[in-house]
Amino acid sequence: MANKNKTKLIVIIISLLALVVVCVAVTLHIASGRSSGTDSGVDTDFSTMSATAIYSEVSNMMNKPEKYDGKHIKVKGYYVVSIDPGTGKRYEYCLIPDATECCQQGLLFKLKKGERDKLPKEEHRFVISGKFVRKKAPGTDDPNAYTVMLEDAKIYKK
Secondary structure, three states, X not given: OHHHHHHHHHXXXXXXXXXXXXXXXXXXXXXXXXOOOOOOOOOEEOOOOOHHHHHHHHHXXXXXXXXXXXXXXXXXXXXXXXXXXXXXXXXXXXXXXXXXXXXXXXXXXEEOOOOHHHOOOOOOEEEEEEEEEEEEOOOOOOOOOXXXXXXXXXXXXX
């Protein structure tokens, strides 16, 4: 009788451990920002997350860019353009709002060739991906000053 109880206990323990492993694997999969339909070249897909989650992750990208440097990111937001009045230089951004759209983060991007005709009208939603890069900010000697952007960005249809 004791052996039968030990066997049941071992089976229960193994079953619980298997359940824990599955739960951890699912959690890691979700936390990675990947979904089964994610592009193979995208490391982290924020485009499938809620507005609050995207906004939070983009805030993390701005505060700790070294964690994302060199990774391919996919995100959704609004297409906006800014012109520097001093130089006339054009800057294009993916503006990422929080859930209430009262707070926003802008993510600068440079398109890869052949993508320009896919851009939506200004202030319209779109999905974009590109390589997240951090570069020393031009015109300053401050070693802590840098710019971040998506390079070789690709536009997706909605």
